[in-house]
Amino acid sequence: xxxxxxxxxxxxxxxxxxxxxxxxxxxxxxxxxxxxxxxxxxxxxxxxxxxxxxxxxxxxxxxxxxxxxxxxxxxxxxxxxxxxxxxxxxxxxxxxxxxxxxxxxxxxxxxxxxxxxxxxxxxxxxxxxxxxxxxxxxxxxxxxxxxxxxxxxxxxxxxxxxxxxxxxxxxxxxxxxxxxxxxxxxxxxxxxxxxxxxxxxxxxxxxxxxxxxxxxxxxxxxxxxxxxxxxxxxxxxxxxxxxxxxxxxxxxxxxxxxxxxxxxxxxxxxxxxxxxxxxxxxxxxxxxxxxxxxxxxxxxxxxxxxxxxxxxxxxxxxxxxxxxxxxxxxxxxxxxxxxxxxxxxxxxxxxxxxxxxxxxxxx
Ligand code: ADP
Ligand code: MG
Numbered sequence: 001x002x003x004x005x006x007x008x009x010x011x012x013x014x015x016x017x018x019x020x021x022x023x024x025x026x027x028x029x030x031x032x033x034x035x036x037x038x039x040x041x042x043x044x045x046x047x048x049x050x051x052x053x054x055x056x057x058x059x060x061x062x063x064x065x066x067x068x069x070x071x072x073x074x075x076x077x078x079x080x081x082x083x084x085x086x087x088x089x090x091x092x093x094x095x096x097x098x099x100x101x102x103x104x105x106x107x108x109x110x111x112x113x114x115x116x117x118x119x120x121x122x123x124x125x126x127x128x129x130x131x132x133x134x135x136x137x138x139x140x141x142x143x144x145x146x147x148x149x150x151x152x153x154x155x156x157x158x159x160x161x162x163x164x165x166x167x168x169x170x171x172x173x174x175x176x177x178x179x180x181x182x183x184x185x186x187x188x189x190x191x192x193x194x195x196x197x198x199x200x201x202x203x204x205x206x207x208x209x210x211x212x213x214x215x216x217x218x219x220x221x222x223x224x225x226x227x228x229x230x231x232x233x234x235x236x237x238x239x240x241x242x243x244x245x246x247x248x249x250x251x252x253x254x255x256x257x258x259x260x261x262x263x264x265x266x267x268x269x270x271x272x273x274x275x276x277x278x279x280x281x282x283x284x285x286x287x288x289x290x291x292x293x294x295x296x297x298x299x300x301x302x303x304x305x306x307x308x309x310x311x312x313x314x315x316x317x318x319x320x321x322x323x324x325x326x327x328x329x330x331x332x333x334x335x336x337x338x339x340x341x342x343x344x345x346x347x348x349x350x351x352x353x354x355x356x357x358x359x360x361x362x363x
Contacts, residue, residue: 001069001164001197003033003056008065010051025051027221029065033214038191038198040212040229042205042244048221049201050169056199057084057167069164082165085158085196089170091150093142093157100125100138103156110161128156131190148179155187159194166191166198172207184211205245209233217241234349239359242283242352248312248328252321255282255353262353265319269297269346272353279356281321288350289313289327291335295343299325304335311335315342 008029013022025048033039041049054060056067058079066075074082093102103125107116116124129135132152142150151171158166171187172180188211191198202208208215209229217224217232217240225237229245236242242250255264256279262272264282289297291313299315302324306312313327313335327344335342353362 002035003165003197004068005029005031006066006068008055008067009063010055010060011063024221026055029223031216031223031226033197033199035197036195037213038188038200038211040208040215041199041201041218042208042215043203043218045203047218049203049218053167053169053199053201056165057086058082083161083163085161085163085166087151087154087158087168087171089173091142091154093150093153095142098139098141099129099134099145099153102142102153103128103160106157106161124160128160131159131193132156132186146179147175148183151175151183152186155190159190159196163196166196168198169201170203172202187211206247209245217244236352237361239281239283239354242354246285248286248326250283250285251325253282253284253317253319254321255280255319257353264297264317267297270348270351275353275362280362281354281356281359283352283354284346285350286326286328288347289329289344290347291327291329291333292343292345295345297344297346298341299344301339301342304337306331313342
């Protein structure tokens with residue numbers, strides 16, 4: 001089921017009289033979630049991710065704009081008539097019910113032609129439990145399950161009615177690191193197996209990048225960029241997106257373009273043909289450095305961290321916006337650890353320049 005958001009806006013009124021202005025949590029969202037894809041809604045805390053999700057599921061009504069599921073305008077429909085499955089961070093299972101009863105719960109108030117017999121409900125619950133691999137736990141109560149297992153039950157409960165759209169709001173945040181990794185692979189598998197159009201909300205860029213067909217990067221209620229994870233990483237539209245994606249994060253420097261040449265401080269680092277003279281921010285991905293004695297870009301070496309396959313060169317530079325500069329280079333490089341300075345050439349496709357005022361990318 002394709003989901004289309006058209007000029008979707010949600011404003012919250014001021015919380016009290018002192019607060020002069022309200023918040024525009026979702027500001028003029030227009031994008032399409034293709035049928036059967038997993039879309040990651042990504043942005044820092046408070047940027048409007050949950051609000052966007054709650055608009056899609058119908059728990060909130062928009063201030064303006066429209067939501068379509070396929071060709072159906074669902075903007076005015078209550079949540080129970082939209083055919084959505086919801087999973088939250090805190091599982092929200094019924095503690096006094098067994099796993100089976102929790103999964104069956106959404107099926108119990110089906111009416112008319114959709115009404116199911118007890119046997120049919122049990123059959124459906126078992127089928128879904130098998131899909132999320134909790135079928136051996138059906139008679140336990142939530143308190144007798146690990147966090148990861150509880151979240152699987154919540155996913156099973158969201159899937160049992162075969163929703164048209166599955167909505168997940170930070171579903172992995174309460175899990176420890178290892179379970180988070182495992183459960184995210186599970187969600188990806190389940191999504192592919194069922195083919196249900198899915199929106200996955202997270203503030204964790206790595207999580208979003210690894211699981212999503214498409215990511216939507218948000219800031220302050222405004223969509224910054226929509227695209228395949230690799231494309232957004234390779235071609236960020238502005239400084240915010242460049243900084244938000246990638247670990248270790250992108251290195252940012254103050255620089256300038258003069259006579260079609262890009263400078264960081266005194267160092268002429270790359271050609272910048274076609275860019276008019278101006279102050280810029282220079283973003284360099286950690287993998288964008290090539291260690292060379294004759295390199296054009298000079299930094300003060302702080303230390304070297306060995307990571308097996310790669311080496312992380314930690315350095316400083318007077319024009320860096322971050323306290324340290326981090327370059328990832330192959331472990332095959334021989335590094336003179338006694339040296340005070342390191343010199344790099346830069347890979348042009350790993351260097352982005354941004355207008356210093358607008359912070360928009362200059363191509
Ligand atoms: P996220 O999920 O990305 O952390 P939210 O969608 O929860 O962000 O919130 C976006 C913004 O809207 C925040 O500034 C938040 O304080 C505000 N907000 C969310 N819900 C309400 C509400 N019910 N009333 C007023 N402001 C709200
Ligand atoms: Mg949220």
